[in-house]
Amino acid sequence: MSKTFKGQCIRCLEIxxxxxxxxxxxxxxxxxxxxxxxHNAEANKRYHDRQAxxxxxxxxxxxxxI
Numbered sequence: 562m563s564k565t566f567k568g569q570c571i572r573c574l575e576i577x578x579x580x581x582x583x584x585x586x587x588x589x590x591x592x593x594x595x596x597x598x599x600h601n602a603e604a605n606k607r608y609h610d611r612q613a614x615x616x617x618x619x620x621x622x623x624x625x626x627i
Contacts, residue, residue: 570596572603 571594582592
């Protein structure tokens with residue numbers, strides 16, 4: 562009988578196996594408290610929000626030059 566350890570993601574509140582969490586040697590169980598899929602979704606949103614902000618800044622700068 563092999564033990565499979567599980568953890569609960571603090572974002573989606575789903576219980577998942579520990580291999581679905583990124584490693585973090587500073588954490589209590591050696592993994593992050595947010596699952597990989599939630600972390601990736603947040604990173605993707607942050608990236609696209611930042612890109613939109615940069616596009617706005619460029620558009621304002623172009624208007625000021627004209």
